[in-house]
Amino acid sequence: xLEDLYLxxxxxxxxxxxxxxxxxLASRFGTPLLLLFLSVGLIAGTDGLGLEFxxxxxxxxxxxxxxxxxxxxxxxxxxxxxxxxAAAPALTxxxxxxxxxxILFGIAADWLLGIGLFEGxxxxxxxxxxxxxxxxxxxxxxxxxxxxxIRSLLEIESGTNDPMAIFLTIALxxxxxxxxxxxxxxxxxxxxxxxxxxxxxxxGLLGGRGIAFFIAKLSVDRGLxxxxxxxxxxxxxxxxxxxxxxxxxAVYVAGLYAGNAGLKRAPSIRRxxxxxxxxxxxxMFLILGLLATPRNFDAILIPGIILALFLIFIARPVAVSMxxxxxxxRRRETLFVSWVGLRGAVSILLAILPILGEIxxxxxxxxxxxxxxxxxxxxxxxTLASVARWxxxxxxxxxxxxxxxxxxxxxxxxxxxxxxxxxxxxPVATGSRVPRWARPSLVIRNGRSMRYxxxxxxxxxxxxxxxxxxxxxxxxxxxxxxxTPVAEDDEEFFGEFTVNPDSQASSxxxxxxxxxxxxxxxxxxxxxxxxxxxxxxxxxxxxxxGPVELIVRETDADGVIVSAGLSLSPPDDTLLTFLRTxxxxxxxxxxxxxxxxxxx
Amino acid sequence: xxxxxxxxxxxxxxxxxxxxxxxxxQDMATKAAExxxxxxxxxxxxxxxxxxxxxxxxxxxxxxPHGKLLELDRITGVFARLQKPVDFDALDxxxxxxxxxLLAPESSGADHLKALSKVARLLRDPDTVAxxxxxxxAGSIYSTMVRSTxxxxx
Numbered sequence: 238x239l240e241d242l243y244l245x246x247x248x249x250x251x252x253x254x255x256x257x258x259x260x261x262l263a264s265r266f267g268t269p270l271l272l273l274f275l276s277v278g279l280i281a282g283t284d285g286l287g288l289e290f291x292x293x294x295x296x297x298x299x300x301x302x303x304x305x306x307x308x309x310x311x312x313x314x315x316x317x318x319x320x321x322x323a324a325a326p327a328l329t330x331x332x333x334x335x336x337x338x339x340i341l342f343g344i345a346a347d348w349l350l351g352i353g354l355f356e357g358x359x360x361x362x363x364x365x366x367x368x369x370x371x372x373x374x375x376x377x378x379x380x381x382x383x384x385x386x387i388r389s390l391l392e393i394e395s396g397t398n399d400p401m402a403i404f405l406t407i408a409l410x411x412x413x414x415x416x417x418x419x420x421x422x423x424x425x426x427x428x429x430x431x432x433x434x435x436x437x438x439x440x441g442l443l444g445g446r447g448i449a450f451f452i453a454k455l456s457v458d459r460g461l462x463x464x465x466x467x468x469x470x471x472x473x474x475x476x477x478x479x480x481x482x483x484x485x486x487a488v489y490v491a492g493l494y495a496g497n498a499g500l501k502r503a504p505s506i507r508r509x510x511x512x513x514x515x516x517x518x519x520x521m522f523l524i525l526g527l528l529a530t531p532r533n534f535d536a537i538l539i540p541g542i543i544l545a546l547f548l549i550f551i552a553r554p555v556a557v558s559m560x561x562x563x564x565x566x567r568r569r570e571t572l573f574v575s576w577v578g579l580r581g582a583v584s585i586l587l588a589i590l591p592i593l594g595e596i597x598x599x600x601x602x603x604x605x606x607x608x609x610x611x612x613x614x615x616x617x618x619x620t621l622a623s624v625a626r627w628x629x630x631x632x633x634x635x636x637x638x639x640x641x642x643x644x645x646x647x648x649x650x651x652x653x654x655x656x657x658x659x660x661x662x663x664p665v666a667t668g669s670r671v672p673r674w675a676r677p678s679l680v681i682r683n684g685r686s687m688r689y690x691x692x693x694x695x696x697x698x699x700x701x702x703x704x705x706x707x708x709x710x711x712x713x714x715x716x717x718x719x720x721t722p723v724a725e726d727d728e729e730f731f732g733e734f735t736v737n738p739d740s741q742a743s744s745x746x747x748x749x750x751x752x753x754x755x756x757x758x759x760x761x762x763x764x765x766x767x768x769x770x771x772x773x774x775x776x777x778x779x780x781x782x783g784p785v786e787l788i789v790r791e792t793d794a795d796g797v798i799v800s801a802g803l804s805l806s807p808p809d810d811t812l813l814t815f816l817r818t819x820x821x822x823x824x825x826x827x828x829x830x831x832x833x834x835x836x837x
Numbered sequence: 838x839x840x841x842x843x844x845x846x847x848x849x850x851x852x853x854x855x856x857x858x859x860x861x862x863q864d865m866a867t868k869a870a871e872x873x874x875x876x877x878x879x880x881x882x883x884x885x886x887x888x889x890x891x892x893x894x895x896x897x898x899x900x901x902p903h904g905k906l907l908e909l910d911r912i913t914g915v916f917a918r919l920q921k922p923v924d925f926d927a928l929d930x931x932x933x934x935x936x937x938x939l940l941a942p943e944s945s946g947a948d949h950l951k952a953l954s955k956v957a958r959l960l961r962d963p964d965t966v967a968x969x970x971x972x973x974x975a976g977s978i979y980s981t982m983v984r985s986t987x988x989x990x991x
Contacts, residue, residue, distance in 0.1 A: 733901075733957045735928050736891040748887045749950075750905055750943060762890075784950055803891075805954040 248288070252281055256519045270378070271371050271581055272614045274519055278526015290527040293592045299524050300586040302471070303517035304399070305488050309470040310514040311369045311396040312492025314507065319389040320493065322773070326564040327393035330557065330574075334394075335365040335401040337556035338548070338578075345547045349540055352598065359409040360602055363588050364548060364609050366402035368581025369395040370518050371618065375579065379622035381631045384777045387570055391577050399583050400486040404433050406587045410594040436482025438490060444473030445494025452500050462502060463509035466495070504643055518582070525585040529607050537601055541608030548609060549616060553578040565771060569628045576624050580613040632777040641717065652704060657717040659699040664716050666697050675713055676704040732788045732802030738763035742782075751783025762787065763798040774798050840959070840986035843939070843952055844914035848872055849975035853917040858925050858933075861917065862888075862902060865938045869915045873940070875906060880940065894927025899960045900936045903953055909942040912952050918969065918978065935960065935969060959986055 259273040281288045290296075342365070343358030350357070372395035376388060383391075408426050448469045457465055473491045478484035500506065534541075554575040561571050588606035591599035625631050640658035659666050671677040677689040679702040695701060703713065736745065742765040743758045757765050766787050767773075769780040773796065778789045791800035850868060855861040862884055870877035883904035887893065894900040915938040922932035937956050941949035960966060965985040972978050 733895055733954065734891060734893055737889075740890045744886065745890055748890060748904060750946065784947060801891075805950045805957065 274522035275526045278523040282527045284531045296524045296528045297589040303521040305474040306517040308489045309492040310510040312489040313496035317497040323389035323393045329560045330394045331398035334556045334560045339365045341552040362405035364584045366398040367395040371579040371581040385775045400483045414594045433483040437486030440477040441487035441490025444491035448495040449498035521582045541605045545609040545612035580610045659695045661697040665695045732804035734803040736803045738798045738801045846979040848915045850917040851975045892926040894925035896929040900933045903939040912941045
């Protein structure tokens, strides 16, 4: 008995270790890491090394718990400014987008497999949400810098669309297992939705406040604090679920609230959360990999891949274009958002539900969902960076590398103690002064400490300690960054010429021979740009004006354009080529569909 | 658009001596006035107005001042290689030693921008720029430019 215990622990630990080591492989080859975690599970599993695991209930239990941890963390690590920037389009994608994708997918699955529209939609709901872990991880490791607006949109979408997919899946499983039909759909499901999301939102906000309150008031032991927060977040999740709300939504909202409440010791809490999230992901993917039975994939492999391609090339792009249409995204951006529809653990987790609900053909559902996730991770995960570059959505890194350390200050949530190492070639090393508001306090040079006032010009290798408000670090980063190497396509991005944003727009119109309306004739160039960009200009944004394009090169802390570029390139034709090729791609896919159908 | 329609060998100043941005533009305006038969003051005023919007120094020691003139019959370029670089308020703060002045008719619309981006692309190529810097005579500079643009177009 005791030997068994040790054996189970040993096998489990070895698997987790293997998964953790595979991360080294992932960063070397740019493989989607989650795919590796999943593979470790698959290889160890019943068709690989022969580890038997078929307890769907236990897998669902562990997966759910892991997901709660991951969602809390993804809320906790999201700055509220990022959330605000992308909330409207992201939440549209997370609700209507998921629904739209599921319905489109359902129609295709019904048509292809002849399983019935409801069953098809259930499968659609299962693979309806994008995976936060996959999206965050791949955006981070792909080494590309995306425009803020797109990055925020993708991160917020992937963090918030799980509750919708979970809700839809559960609703459809219940409907199917009670043998209900369309007549049961409608009002009750809608009410259920309002109840789940409403309760989830309220409970999340209250829970977040509660967590923030606890941390502020209780003086718990330093080491215990992260555990306390973890336990509280899971309590919020469980309580909300028990009351009939969406625990997943609640735990995300609570994380978002607590993470932005200006908590003391936030950095160490973050580090702990990060570790927990890694562990949760590894365990979740391992268990799901173990649960799968690849030998059963044969039967559904071809339809699974076709459905995955349908999801990737048609269902998601259509749903995304519909959702983003009112928000004025450019077509290239919409295409990219469609491409980052990475599916992941949540889809596999949800695929367990039909099994637990004892729905007919549920194992086939699980296998199809598994194949779809694998296809998505392989196809989209691997090509994410190249697609971003191809659609020209990456921006050159804003600043060179910075060597910076954040230090915790006891009892001071609105100030941070930062330490920068002065790097060769950075503005401070070449004579720029550190502004007064940064309160440069201490310089450590060659192991000796001195006050900033007496240190003279900063030298490479110095460590400077500054005591500042959290609003300013991005500005300081510029001062301490090493000189940015000028990338070749910079001019394409920032325009061939500079323009002074404070100049009158009318003189620009005169110089390039175009007309402005009366209001814009009175404005400065910055004002016109801001107006045409919907009031929120951000780094890298492009505003077409007359025959030229104006580009935001830099904004200050208040979002005012302080530097702008002018590009002569007429609207690019790569998009047209792309649309033409995808157009023919679609018809080819259409033919493929017809082909498989007639074979059936 | 053939590059040879934009500039002629006679419009190249292979070793211009100047000590300031204003003097460079002034001398190039004089050259342009000779070529197109328009008053020098009008030309200078046009390009200075454009400079007020932001320097046309594009970095790496290169500037492309430009503007639109009434009653000009074709796009006209003047190129100068300076003996000593001058400060041009360029974004990268590097002094400028290669200047391509481009004047376009008021009505030229898209052609003006096409010509500008052609010039910008030409002067973005490090090899071409290094060659131009190494030459002291108008003929070699001209043929380097023409060769580089026809190669890139192919």
